[in-house]
Amino acid sequence: xxxxxxxxxxxxxxxxxxxxxxxxxxxxxxxxxxxxxxxxxxxxxxxxxxxxxxxxxxxxxxxxxxxxxxxxxxxxxxxxxxxxxxxxxxxxxxxxxxxxxxxxxxxxxxxxxxxxxxxxxxxxxxxxxxxxxxxxxxxxxxxxxxxxxxxxxxxxxxxxxxxxxxxxxxxxxxxxxxxxxxxxxxxxxxxxxxxxxxxxxxxxxxxxxxxxxxxxxxxxxxxxxxxxxxxxxxxxxxxxxxxxxxxxxxxxxxxxxxxxxxxxxxxxxxxxxxxxxxxxxxxxxxxxxxxxxxxxxxxxxxxxxxxxxxxxxxxxxxxxxxxxxxxxxxxxxxxxxxxxxxxxxxxxxxxxxxxxxxxxxxxxxxxxxxxxxxxxxxxxxxxxxxxxxxxxxxxxxxxxxxxxxxxxxxxxxxxxxxxxxxxxxxxxxxxxxxxxxxxxxxxxxxxxxxxxxxxxxxxxxxxxxxxxxxxxxxxxxxxxxxxxxxxxxxxxxxxxxxxxxxxxxxxxxxxxxxxxxxxxxxxxxxxxxxxxxxxxxxxxxxxxxxxxxxxxxxxxxxxxxxxxxxxxxxxxxxxxxxxxxxxxxxxxxxxxxxxxxxxxxxxxxxxxxxxxxxxxxxxxxxxxxxxxxxxxxxxxxxxxxxxxxxxxxxxxxxxxxxxxxxxxxxxxxxxxxxxxxxxxxxxxxxxxxxxxxxxxxxxxxxxxxxxxxxxxxxxxxxxxxxxxxxxxxxxxxxxxxxxxxxxxxxxxxxxxxxxx
Numbered sequence: 189x190x191x192x193x194x195x196x197x198x199x200x201x202x203x204x205x206x207x208x209x210x211x212x213x214x215x216x217x218x219x220x221x222x223x224x225x226x227x228x229x230x231x232x233x234x235x236x237x238x239x240x241x242x243x244x245x246x247x248x249x250x251x252x253x254x255x256x257x258x259x260x261x262x263x264x265x266x267x268x269x270x271x272x273x274x275x276x277x278x279x280x281x282x283x284x285x286x287x288x289x290x291x292x293x294x295x296x297x298x299x300x301x302x303x304x305x306x307x308x309x310x311x312x313x314x315x316x317x318x319x320x321x322x323x324x325x326x327x328x329x330x331x332x333x334x335x336x337x338x339x340x341x342x343x344x345x346x347x348x349x350x351x352x353x354x355x356x357x358x359x360x361x362x363x364x365x366x367x368x369x370x371x372x373x374x375x376x377x378x379x380x381x382x383x384x385x386x387x388x389x390x391x392x393x394x395x396x397x398x399x400x401x402x403x404x405x406x407x408x409x410x411x412x413x414x415x416x417x418x419x420x421x422x423x424x425x426x427x428x429x430x431x432x433x434x435x436x437x438x439x440x441x442x443x444x445x446x447x448x449x450x451x452x453x454x455x456x457x458x459x460x461x462x463x464x465x466x467x468x469x470x471x472x473x474x475x476x477x478x479x480x481x482x483x484x485x486x487x488x489x490x491x492x493x494x495x496x497x498x499x500x501x502x503x504x505x506x507x508x509x510x511x512x513x514x515x516x517x518x519x520x521x522x523x524x525x526x527x528x529x530x531x532x533x534x535x536x537x538x539x540x541x542x543x544x545x546x547x548x549x550x551x552x553x554x555x556x557x558x559x560x561x562x563x564x565x566x567x568x569x570x571x572x573x574x575x576x577x578x579x580x581x582x583x584x585x586x587x588x589x590x591x592x593x594x595x596x597x598x599x600x601x602x603x604x605x606x607x608x609x610x611x612x613x614x615x616x617x618x619x620x621x622x623x624x625x626x627x628x629x630x631x632x633x634x635x636x637x638x639x640x641x642x643x644x645x646x647x648x649x650x651x652x653x654x655x656x657x658x659x660x661x662x663x664x665x666x667x668x669x670x671x672x673x674x675x676x677x678x679x680x681x682x683x684x685x686x687x688x689x690x691x692x693x694x695x696x697x698x699x700x701x702x703x704x705x706x707x708x709x710x711x712x713x714x715x716x717x718x719x720x721x722x723x724x725x726x727x728x729x730x731x732x733x734x735x736x737x738x739x740x741x742x743x744x745x746x747x748x749x750x751x752x753x754x755x756x757x758x759x760x761x762x763x764x765x766x767x768x769x770x771x772x773x774x775x776x777x778x779x780x781x782x783x784x785x786x787x788x789x790x791x792x793x794x795x796x797x798x799x800x801x802x803x804x805x806x807x808x809x810x811x812x813x814x815x816x817x818x819x820x821x822x823x824x825x826x827x828x829x830x831x832x833x834x835x836x837x838x839x840x841x842x843x844x845x846x847x848x849x850x851x852x853x854x855x856x857x858x859x860x861x862x863x864x865x866x867x868x869x870x871x872x873x874x875x876x877x878x879x880x881x882x883x884x885x886x887x888x889x890x891x892x893x894x895x896x897x898x899x900x901x902x903x904x905x906x907x908x909x910x911x912x913x914x915x916x917x918x919x920x921x922x923x924x925x926x927x928x929x930x931x932x933x934x935x936x937x938x939x940x941x942x943x944x
Contacts (some may be wrong), residue, residue, distance in 0.1 A: 190342040192299045192323045198233060201323060205342030208489040210349060212265055218293035220265040220327065222374050226435065227491050248272035261456045263374035266327065266338055268292045275452050278372035278462050283332045284361030292327035292336055299323050303341045308695050310442050310729030311484040312350050312509050319344050333359035346504045347489045353482045357474040365472040369464035370441065370485040378453040381427055385419040385751055390739035390772050392416055392720035393751030400459060406450040408466050412673025412690055413444060413717055414724040420447045421755045429493050431829055436490045436497040439463050440755055443483035444726035445694040471687035499826055502757035509725055510732045514712050516759055518819035520551025520597055521791050521812055527766055528796035531558040531565055534579040535587055542594040544798045548805060549812045552664055553591055554599035561611065567634045571607030571614060573652040588660035599664030604649045606635040620645050622693065624677035632671030639678050641692030646700045657708055667731065669717040701730040714762060723756065733762050733790045740766035740794060741773045742785040743933060746856055747833045759823040761789035777933045779804050783811035784935035788822060788854065791815045814885055818852055821845055828872045837861060844873035849942040857934040868920030874913035879943040882921065883908045886937045910943060
């Protein structure tokens, strides 16, 4: 069981989680100081190396009797502003008299088993009280009469610390929160590389690394959602760390709106990390007696490199952030009609599509955009969640029943957060638009954003969607969102509250999702925002899977899925086989290659499965059979990144079960190379002294080479051999040189099975 204790003699809090320790102390002035977080340390009694105060010329000293002490170089836990610490603060408040100083001192603490919920916000949780322990430290600003609760939770089986902050106005006057970060932590040095996930639409989750230097380096979102440009994640890694060894600290925000992940290296080479709601264009009015809850930030620590960091995130998010029946349970494979039909479909086409799903062994058919209102393109009908009777004269219930009669499940697409001007909803309620009066309203894809901060808006959406989902008995919903926020304002907020609109929107979204989640526990919810525009831990709390990118090109997907796996379990990543040439990049890759890349996650098809060739049907059946046999392993095993996509020749990864007994090894060839050397792929997660059978599972189309215009089988096409775990992990699995010759974009999938 994790433990938290308080040393009353030395005034030190000891947080002991699974393979991680953290120590926090109370300084002589009552300030909260960060001593250490990292590799397990059972006992910490002498913080003198942290608490020694060096006189700094030009520094402000709050105590007239102590010219050595200044907050300018003190490692803080949750810094305020205006008392000598010139670094960026975690809390910035404008008080009733106009001053913005916050001096936070220790007031009280409590330690409790379990983990309290965060009001109105998604967060990690415990299923049993002995799984985690929570420390709440209350800080008080005695001058301005403000209290701040800092929450720290450690876990029994994952090296993570969850943090959040609650600000209470205990004064007699209203205050204005300018900035309230979820967490802050100061490290004593700056010998780190900062890793982040950057991108844009259709090229999400590009890994970016840079050396920290004096000054500020940050990633953020101002788009109203967590965004394509940066994911709400950063990691600090030591320069000598890699995928498999070295110290790595990962930071992830459980929030779906504007965020800031901030690092600052001071003049004295200390590193401050903060994470929370982006303070840009954010203000929050807090009346006397009211409180403000920040989102949760999760910090994980790994001494086993980037893979160790990722596996900590994966385990925590898969089992104690995602919820419900489908959080780690394999879901049916699916086929989506979007790239097969776009808006041009009707009842006959959908039922025919469902028939082909059954024929190919696909478990679910999902009907995408175009089923409602008069929706024949993207200019109309968003917001009018009633069936298009021209396309479906018998109604949605009849359609869903007909699909199920074909032996497949019925799923449906919605985009509830938006409306078109050409819609009955807009004509009835134009003031429901998220908009600032007096400014022209920008659109994206001809759509405008509903003000989800208004209760009547979310009530309307709940009633519409509840009727559709109940009538169709759908078991799957793809929830889409396809534009950034602009002209952010609300018709119901006063002038002093307009900068609350973006956060109120997210709170309204969460409230709506929570109601629907509880009403329909049998539904698999898929999160989408033009692909990965809102793949974040906040949405994972409600929806166990996310459409990772609109870019379905298998070659690009190797990079996208690899980057997403830094934080998100592959059980949350949706992969679908698309047409070739690819609709986003125009590249053609073999059908078997596309299937193999889609295998590692929630697998499906977005190509027109009604027009597959006989060979393609055989390939699809082969990979669906593999996915059906191994999907429990894929959803619940440990994911290992073995060779990165920056290696232009090969990308390799594996999924190994927790016992180290069974696994899948994937090797994807990106580029052929003449006169190539031998290639070795070193596995991870196996038992040194055990024997394993490694057997090729790749579809037969990759088991031959072309010579003189004829197909000649490779002699190794049915590879089936015994290796020791030590061989596979230390010497590596050797690929015959023939593997690299026969063209680009080849896939090699192997089962790894314990023999003894």
